[in-house]
Amino acid sequence: MLFNSLSFILFFLIVITLHYTIRSWKAQKTILLFASYIFYAAWNPPFVILLWFSTVVDWYVAKSLENEEKVVTRRILLSVSLLVNLGLLGFFKYGEFLLENFVGALNFLGIDFQAAAPSIILPVGISFYTFQTLSYTLDIYFRRAKPSKSFLDFALYVTFFPQLVAGPIVRATEFLPQCEEPRRATRDQFGWGLYFITLGLFQKVVLADGMLSSASDTVFGHTDGSIFVLDAWLGVLAFSAQIFCDFAGYSTCAIGVALCLGFALPDNFRSPYAAIGFSDFWKRWHMTLSTWLRDYLYISLGGNRHGTFRTLVNLMVTMLIGGLWHGASWTFVAWGALHGSYLVAEHLLRQKFGGCSWVKTVLGRFSLGMLTFFLVCLGWVFFRAKDFSSAWLLMSSLFSFSGTGVQLLPTLEMMQVTVVVVGLLASHWYLHEKRLEHAMQNFPAWLVVVIWTSMLFGLILMQGGANAFIYFQF
Amino acid sequence: MPSSTSSFKTYQLERIIPKHHWATLALATLLSVSLLTFSWEFYCRSLGYAPTLNDTKDLWASRRVLIEKDPTRTVLIGASRMLFDFDMDVYEKEMGERPLQLATVGTNPGPYLEDLANHPKFSGTVIVGVVPGLFFAPGGPPMKSPLDHLKYFQDWSPSQKVGHYLGMFLERRFAFINQEDLTLNQLLLSFKISNREKAKFHPELPPYFYKIDEERQGGMTDIAAQDIKLQKRIQQIWIPLFTPPPDKKKMSPSEKKAQVKKMADMVLEKTKKNVDKIVARGGKVVFIRLPSTGQLREIENKYTPRAGFWDRILEETQSPGVHFEDFDQLKGFNCPEWSHLSKGDSTEFTKRLIPILKKLRNKGKI
Structure with a gap:
C-alpha cells in the first residue's frame, strides 16, 4: 500500500480510530501488527509469508543465542539467521543477476550455455526488513542488546507498517523500548x-x-x-x-x-x-x-x-x-x-x-x-x-x-x-x-x-x- | 560513510515537537484548504467542467478482469474512435449482449489482441477498431500505452482496487478531479511558454474532450461537439500526431516504401497469428474502420492508403471487416474535430452498424 493512495487514507483512518478507541495496550499492539500485515499484503498477499518466516527464525535464533555460551553453537545460530535473511534477499533480489552473470562468464569462456529466464518478483521492501531483523540478531550475538521478551513486540518491530517497506531502518534498541509502555500521541x-x-x-x-x-x-x-x-x-x-x-x-x-x-x-x-x-x-x-x-x-x-x-x-x-x-x-x-x-x-x-x-x-x-x-x-x-x-x-x-x-x-x-x-x-x-x-x-x-x-x-x-x-x- | 564508532545503548527515542498549538494549526489549515478547494470546484464548474470519471489504468483493469469471470464475452479493442463511437447500449439492445470496452486512446490494439489470443479460455468475439496509423505503429506511445495497461492489470494489487473505488466515489462528485485538463501540470501548460526552436519532443496531446463512465463507455463532451474554437484546436493537434516523423536516414521513395511494407508485413503476421489462436478456440474477430473526416482523412489516405493497410488486414487474417466508406448508411457522418463522432452521432452510427454486424453473425462470421 502506498502512502500516496486513497486506500492508505482509508486504512490509516481505520487504524487510528481503532488505536485510540481501544484501551488495552496489548490489544493496540495486536491491531497494529495485523494492520501491518494487511498493509504489506495489500501489495501482494503471498509475500507476507516471507515476513512471518523471517520473524519466526530471528525470534528463535535470538532466544537461543541469549542462553547459549558455546562459541561454535552461537556461530551456527548466527549463521542460520544470516543464511535465512541473506538467502531470501539473495534469491529474490540477486537471483536473476547472479544467473545472468554466471551465464555471461561461461559464454566468455567459450562455453555455450543458456539458462531459462527466471521470473522472480522482488518482494517490496525486502532489503529493508531483512536488514532490520539482521541487526537484531547481530546485536544479540554480540551481546549489545537483550532479546525481546514479547513475541508480539518483536513481530511488531519487524513489521511496523510506517517503516516496513522503505525505512527508516529502525534498530530493535530504538523500537522495542517503545513497546513497553502504552503509546498515545498528544494533540500536538x-x-x-x-x-x-x-x-x-x-x-x-x-x-x-x-x-x-x-x-x-x-x-x-x-x-x-x-x-x-x-x-x-x-x-x-x-x-x-x-x-x-x-x-x-x-x-x-x-x-x-x-x-x-x-x-x-x-x-x-x-x-x-x-x-x-x-x-x-x-x-x-x-x-x-x-x-x-x-x-x-x-x-x-x-x-x-x-x-x-x-x-x-x-x-x-x-x-x-x-x-x-x-x-x-x-x-x-x-x-x-x-x-x-x-x-x-x-x-x-x-x-x-x-x-x-x-x-x-x-x-x-x-x-x-x-x-x-x-x-x-x-x-x-x-x-x-x-x-x-x-x-x-x-x-x-x-x-x-x-x-x-x-x-x-x-x-x-x-x-x-x-x-x-x-x-x-x-x-x-x-x-x-x-x-x-x-x-x-x-x-x-x-x-x-x-x-x-x-x-x-x-x-x-x-x-x-x-x-x-x-x-x-x- | 561515517567513520566514527557506534553506540548500541538501548534508549528511548523521542522526537522534538516544535512549540506550536499543532491541533489548532491543523484545524486552521483544514478550514483554509476546504475553502480553497470548494472555490476551485465552483470555478471549474463555471468553466463548464462537470464531474466525470478519469480514464485510468485502474478503470481499464476493472473491465479487463471481467474476462476472467466470463471468457465468452464480446470485447471491444482499438483506440479512441472505438471508445467514443461505439454505443454499447445500442449494441446490447440489438445483439442481446453487453460488450466489454477495452479500447484506449492513442493505442495500437495489437497487444490487446495478443493478450486475448494468449488467454487460455477466451472464446468470445473481438471487435477491433482500426486506425491504420496506430494499428501499424511499430513502437512509441501507441505501443507503450496498451503494454502499460496490461502490465498494470497483471500487477493490479488489492490496495489499487480499493483505491480505484474510492477514487471513483470522489470523481463522481468533484469536477476539478480531471486528469486530462485540471492537474497542476496541465494548468501550467496553459501558460503556453514557447519552446526552443531546435527542441524536439512529442507533439502536444489534445485537451479534455471526452467523458467516460464506469463501464468505459466513452463519448465526446457536449462542449467539444459544439465549441468550434476547441474543435479547431484539436484538429491542429491531430495533424502532427498523424503525420509520420521526417525520415532521418534520407531513404529514397522506393526504399521507404519497402521499409513500410516490411513493417506492415510484420504487424500482419503477428495479427494473423493472434486471430488464428482466437478462432481456434471458437472465438471470432471482426475489424471495424470508424469514420474520420476533413484534412485528417486526407492525411490517412496519403500515409496509410486503404489498399496497403486496411485491405491487407482482412486479406491476411481472413477475417470479416466493416469499413465506414463501404456502406452508404455509414457514410456522411460529421466528425466535429475530424477524428470522432459526437455522442449523438455515435448512437446513430452504432444503430446503422448493427444490421451489418447481424448479417455477419447470421453468416457465422462473428
Whole structure:
C-alpha cells in the first residue's frame, strides 16, 4: 500500500480510530501488527509469508543465542539467521543477476550455455526488513542488546507498517523500548505528525512525481545520440532532486504516521545536499542505512583501527556492498565504487590539507559543499542509468560544450527543474546546521498555516496517481 | 560513510515537537484548504467542467478482469474512435449482449489482441477498431500505452482496487478531479511558454474532450461537439500526431516504401497469428474502420492508403471487416474535430452498424 493512495487514507483512518478507541495496550499492539500485515499484503498477499518466516527464525535464533555460551553453537545460530535473511534477499533480489552473470562468464569462456529466464518478483521492501531483523540478531550475538521478551513486540518491530517497506531502518534498541509502555500521541504530536505526512506527500507527489520525473525520465530515457549539454545537466539535476524528494518524502511520511500513533522513528535525511564532503554526506543521506553499514559491516571489517590502507579498503568494500544493496546491477556497484572513491579521496585529502584555514571560512565551506553536490550528481548518473552505455552517453553529454546534441526538454520543464532544484538547495543550506523542528518553531503560526495550506492544496491540484516510491524497488 | 564508532545503548527515542498549538494549526489549515478547494470546484464548474470519471489504468483493469469471470464475452479493442463511437447500449439492445470496452486512446490494439489470443479460455468475439496509423505503429506511445495497461492489470494489487473505488466515489462528485485538463501540470501548460526552436519532443496531446463512465463507455463532451474554437484546436493537434516523423536516414521513395511494407508485413503476421489462436478456440474477430473526416482523412489516405493497410488486414487474417466508406448508411457522418463522432452521432452510427454486424453473425462470421 502506498502512502500516496486513497486506500492508505482509508486504512490509516481505520487504524487510528481503532488505536485510540481501544484501551488495552496489548490489544493496540495486536491491531497494529495485523494492520501491518494487511498493509504489506495489500501489495501482494503471498509475500507476507516471507515476513512471518523471517520473524519466526530471528525470534528463535535470538532466544537461543541469549542462553547459549558455546562459541561454535552461537556461530551456527548466527549463521542460520544470516543464511535465512541473506538467502531470501539473495534469491529474490540477486537471483536473476547472479544467473545472468554466471551465464555471461561461461559464454566468455567459450562455453555455450543458456539458462531459462527466471521470473522472480522482488518482494517490496525486502532489503529493508531483512536488514532490520539482521541487526537484531547481530546485536544479540554480540551481546549489545537483550532479546525481546514479547513475541508480539518483536513481530511488531519487524513489521511496523510506517517503516516496513522503505525505512527508516529502525534498530530493535530504538523500537522495542517503545513497546513497553502504552503509546498515545498528544494533540500536538498528532498535529505535528499530520504536518510531517503532508510534507512527505508534497515532496513525493508534487515535487518528485509532478515537477521532476518527466525531465528526468526524458533525459535518462534518451538513447539516440548525444544530448544538448543544458538538457543533460537539467536531467541529472532533476533526478538528483527527484530521488531526494521521493525517498525523503517516504521517510517523512513514515515518521509522521508513526508519530500519529505515538511512536518515534529516527531521522533518515538531514539536508544532504548541503553536505560538505562525502563523510558528511553519508551522515545526512539515508542515515539509517549508512549507520547500519557502519555498525555491522565497516566496523566489523576493522573500521579505522588498522591504519590508513585498511581503513580505505574497508571504506571501499562497504560502499561497494552499499551500492549493490540498492539494486542487482553493475551500475549500482559502479555508483557504490564512485562513492567509495570519493570517501577514499576525501580521507587522503583531509590528512594532507585538513589544517588549511580557508576550508573553515564561509566561502570555503560553501565551495566544498557545492563541489560535493556536483560530484554526488555525477554519481546519480550511474544510479539512474539503465546500463553503462546510457550512463556513458549522458556523461559525455554533460561535458560536451560544442553546442551539439538533441534538445530534449520543453522550456516549462526546464523552469520547473530549475525552480525546484534551487529551492531545494536553498532549503538544505538554510537547514544545514539546524533541524526542521527548530526552524518551524521560529515561524509564526500564520506562516505555518500558509505553508501547510499551500502544500495540501498543491497535492489536491496535482491529483497525482499512486506512483510507487523509487526506493520500494530496493 | 561515517567513520566514527557506534553506540548500541538501548534508549528511548523521542522526537522534538516544535512549540506550536499543532491541533489548532491543523484545524486552521483544514478550514483554509476546504475553502480553497470548494472555490476551485465552483470555478471549474463555471468553466463548464462537470464531474466525470478519469480514464485510468485502474478503470481499464476493472473491465479487463471481467474476462476472467466470463471468457465468452464480446470485447471491444482499438483506440479512441472505438471508445467514443461505439454505443454499447445500442449494441446490447440489438445483439442481446453487453460488450466489454477495452479500447484506449492513442493505442495500437495489437497487444490487446495478443493478450486475448494468449488467454487460455477466451472464446468470445473481438471487435477491433482500426486506425491504420496506430494499428501499424511499430513502437512509441501507441505501443507503450496498451503494454502499460496490461502490465498494470497483471500487477493490479488489492490496495489499487480499493483505491480505484474510492477514487471513483470522489470523481463522481468533484469536477476539478480531471486528469486530462485540471492537474497542476496541465494548468501550467496553459501558460503556453514557447519552446526552443531546435527542441524536439512529442507533439502536444489534445485537451479534455471526452467523458467516460464506469463501464468505459466513452463519448465526446457536449462542449467539444459544439465549441468550434476547441474543435479547431484539436484538429491542429491531430495533424502532427498523424503525420509520420521526417525520415532521418534520407531513404529514397522506393526504399521507404519497402521499409513500410516490411513493417506492415510484420504487424500482419503477428495479427494473423493472434486471430488464428482466437478462432481456434471458437472465438471470432471482426475489424471495424470508424469514420474520420476533413484534412485528417486526407492525411490517412496519403500515409496509410486503404489498399496497403486496411485491405491487407482482412486479406491476411481472413477475417470479416466493416469499413465506414463501404456502406452508404455509414457514410456522411460529421466528425466535429475530424477524428470522432459526437455522442449523438455515435448512437446513430452504432444503430446503422448493427444490421451489418447481424448479417455477419447470421453468416457465422462473428
